[in-house]
Amino acid sequence: MDKAQQAQALMVALGKGERAALARLIALFGPGVQRYAAQNLRQPQEAEDVAQEVFLRVWVQARRYDPARGAVSTWIYKIAVNLCIDRNRRGGLRRFLGLEAAPEVADDAPGPEEVTGARRRLARTRDALATLPDRQRQAIMLRAAGGLDTAEIAATMGISPGAVEQLLVRARAALRARTDLTEGDAQ
Amino acid sequence: MSDRKTDTMEDDAFDLALAELLAQSPADSAPLSRAVLSRLAAPPRAPLERWGTEVLAHPGALISGYGAMLLLMAALGYAALPRIGGDDLLALIALGDLLPLLGGM
Incomplete structure (x- = not known):
């Protein structure tokens, strides 16, 4: 049984109110949703909070999920995308009113010496991702963190597959220019 | 290709x-x-309780809104003053405020 079929079966169990199914669904999609949120929120430390909210909504709305309208992954990531947009919007208003601190600016100073090359590359890549326009970042993160294909990303973002391809092409080009991330050397 | x-x-x-x-x-x-x-x-919290918690956690937004509303009403009152009695009305209101201090008349 592949991930999509497993998720469909878990949604049926969720509809019957089985909490164990929710835990398994979180094991399947939780890390991806958290990584997506961490990269798409202006306050990355809120990622776990947003991920919790995503799965609480999945629990509450499980009976409303219609498999004919898309894959479970598409449905879950659509909730995550909307929650991140809402959270960023509310954060903007709060910052305007002075109720919330401005997002932390990335520290340009070199990190401690014990920081490994892989961690430095991760930090550099995350910085490069942060400079992408919102839509490009959403698309590339849905691909990389969520593992969604072009059609699923299109359904999640509510745009055409062609538009997704364009976003991905631009995002990859920008990331290639700003990082040393090349195929096959992520390890 | x-x-x-x-x-x-x-x-x-x-x-x-x-x-x-x-x-x-x-x-x-x-x-x-x-x-x-x-x-x-x-246990689920009532929406009103959630709202109350939010307000207590960040009261600034509500206070700013209340302050803005007071300023708006003061400005509207000032603009409308000539049409509802002008300085005479202000004098009456000031007299009304003084009366309780004097023990009434």
Whole structure:
């Protein structure tokens, strides 16, 4: 049984109110949703909070999920995308009113010496991702963190597959220019 | 055709490399799962209680709104003053405020 079929079966169990199914669904999609949120929120430390909210909504709305309208992954990531947009919007208003601190600016100073090359590359890549326009970042993160294909990303973002391809092409080009991330050397 | 296929393969490899790199950032599902199930197990809070908690946590927004409303009403009152009695009305209001201090008349 592949991930999509497993998720469909878990949604049926969720509809019957089985909490164990929710835990398994979180094991399947939780890390991806958290990584997506961490990269798409202006306050990355809120990622776990947003991920919790995503799965609480999945629990509450499980009976409303219609498999004919898309894959479970598409449905879950659509909730995550909307929650991140809402959270960023509310954060903007709060910052305007002075109720919330401005997002932390990335520290340009070199990190401690014990920081490994892989961690430095991760930090550099995350910085490069942060400079992408919102839509490009959403698309590339849905691909990389969520593992969604072009059609699923299109359904999640509510745009055409062609538009997704364009976003991905631009995002990859920008990331290639700003990082040393090349195929096959992520390890 | 061949170039296009090569590009697609390069893009797939790039996405895979990015996914593997991002997978190094910590994102454990166990604490997330525990947190979600705990929140489900907790008794639901009434919407009014949630709103009250939000206001108490960040009262600035409500205070700013209230202040803005007071300023707006003061400005409207000032603008409308000539039409509802002008300085005579102000004098009457001031007299009305003084009367309780004098013990009434």
